[in-house]
Amino acid sequence: MQANKPTSNKLLKSINQQKVLRLIYTDGPISRVELADKTGLTQQTITNIVNRLLQDDIVLEMAPAASSGGRKPVPLVIDGSSMYAIGVEVAVEYVRGSLMDFQNNRIHEVTKRKEGPEGYPLNYIIGAVDELLLHVPDRSRLKGIGCSIQGLVDSSQGTVIYSPGLGFRNYPLRDRLEEAYGLPVSLENDVNLLALVENLKGTLAASQNNITLKFDYGIGGAIVVNSQLCSGANHVAGEFGHFKVETGERALKCHCGAKGCLTTIASISGLRRANWKLEALRSGVREQEPEAAAKFNHIADAIGLALSNVITFLNPEHVLLTGALVDELKDELLPVLRERIGITVPETCKGVELIVLPMTPNESISAAGLVINEFFEVPLEQLSL
Template sequence: MQRGTFQFMKSLNRSIILNRIRLEGPISRAQIAKDTKLTPPTVSSIVKELIDSGLIKESIQGESQGGRKPTMLIINEKGFYVIGLDAGPKDIKIILSDLNGGVHHFSKKALLLPVTADELLKMMKSEIQGLLDQYKEEEDKIIGIGVAMHGVVDVDRGISLYAPNLHLRNIPIKEQLETTFNLPVKVENDAKAIALGEVWFGSGSGASSVVAVNVGSGIGAGIVINGQLFHGEHFIAGEIGHMTIDIGGKRCSCGNYGCLQTLAAGPAIAERAKKELAIGKESRLTELSGGNLERITGRLVHKAALEGDQLSRDILHSAGIYLGIGLTNLIHLLNPERIIIGGGVANAGEILLDGVKETIARMALTERAKQTDIRLSSLGNKATAIGAVSLLLSELFSI
């Protein structure tokens, strides 16, 4: 199957019917014909092809509208699998997912830093080969590989143009992996892949325009409009971490001053805590860090906040306010239906979200904009790898 599956899907009517089953299944042939305005014989013959190909299957009998009970159709989720890679900057995570985003394998391996482009590619190949060896019996059902990584990615050519945290440029991921494994490969920026994954399998389901914001050691976002990722002309759409919030603020890794991520990302939260402790503020953090300020991280601030530490709660709340300012700018620019917040800092949950929501409610222009649907990610630490899988699925199911 493999490459052929994609060719097979190119027919417009097949895609329309397949998506109907994916979104509405269990669904009967008669209902598909009614919804799509295709003739019943056309639906029947395409359904037969889709069943023969293994993409869909017949399920339980539906309710009868008088007469014989119709046979219902659903996606054959274990008919095919996709490999998803979350590549760096600290480790490589790899998953094997079915067509419904069910994760059948998850493993992770630390990167030995510093790494060269060749070493990174070699390691990605070895992880993929390891998974293929483990799932030999399913090998024919694996239809492609999705790769998500930080930095700027040329999605057309599947090249990592710039991966700042690894100090690497121009890694020909797609070409290398396609040659080695003879499978279609899609490469995408991690925040953008996450956004697509949220729409397919997470908190973005059912919304027509979604911005997924990843708040970790930096801040990035992916924009999905009508099911499609928006990249911009030079692949940098969504780089909201470098939105200027305070021109007199701290210098950012990008060279500019007062970027959003210097105020709301994990390292900024840790910095703020260190500063407050250095001037003698009382906090549970002193004990948790063993009195060593250098041991304070965003995660530790979160831990202290959960234990009721007021200073830590205040710091996370104020990070939420800054994030809310950035997101208000984003709402005024794009007016999305839903915003999803994920990444390590999002683990702070409601403490962070309260600051975000109250800021948007205070600053956004209209009543409805003030009530923009803001949610936390539901995909956890597999969000990036699941996003990588959805790169392939969105192509497979695309109309």
């Protein structure tokens, strides 16, 4: 035990520093006196920590407010314009990257469309990050890389558990990128990330129980219960795409090994199997072409059925629908789904609200937010070491 003591002291010091840093981030401008009050740390400890943060150009001193007498408290803020984060959206058909500062301003953006299976997505991720690095004003001020992944992710281990579209299975993407760039890397599933952002400060901020469903190349889901994300025993909860919506002859084989899954019908990959392109379907539906109308009804029936079941089972306050398929078809799809749910869910669950975003957000920006969040995180779980 004796041998561990210096490490524990060092750790405690860094936890105190993170506490102070986080408070300046969330409550700044804030004075040293207020920091001591809110953290319970001594004035001397606060002074030492703040001096380090000032020296590292992480924190700035602002001009003191006018005061009636005595020493005026100096407000402290985060120096957000001179710290940077890279966010990368790793989708099935493209990799998009954004270089952001800590005040959420975008400095540069890059999109690399998949040209073939060769080297996708790893070489494309590296290509995007390399290009963004050329635009970082000061490399020593770049705090990390965040990735939003279209696939199942174990964010604590930094691995992509499974993504058929990306060709990853138990792939240690975090380690690969950390080795390549020597920077902290965070990974999160794209739908979980979107749900976290929307629950934190977006359309779901007032909601405690909700589901986010993304209809894109595949279908993903995120479940929030009592304001907590449910990730399940193996980080794979919310696999809405594999809800069964067809049986017998009509059930198509799915990449998961089962048959009749929603994703074989109501995703971009499902549309492709049926020789449809999303844009063609949308214009066909708008022009009331019978074939397009039939395909649209098939999709709406399948989503309506799966959605009714999940609403009945989980009793959410809100369901947020997103992804390219929803972006394109929401004007037609939403009224149909609302009507179906009105008919098919029990009286007790009818209060549920279906909502959509004007457009699926740029996930590379949310991914950069992972870095910023990590930078200000207080590593409380390490206290038990």
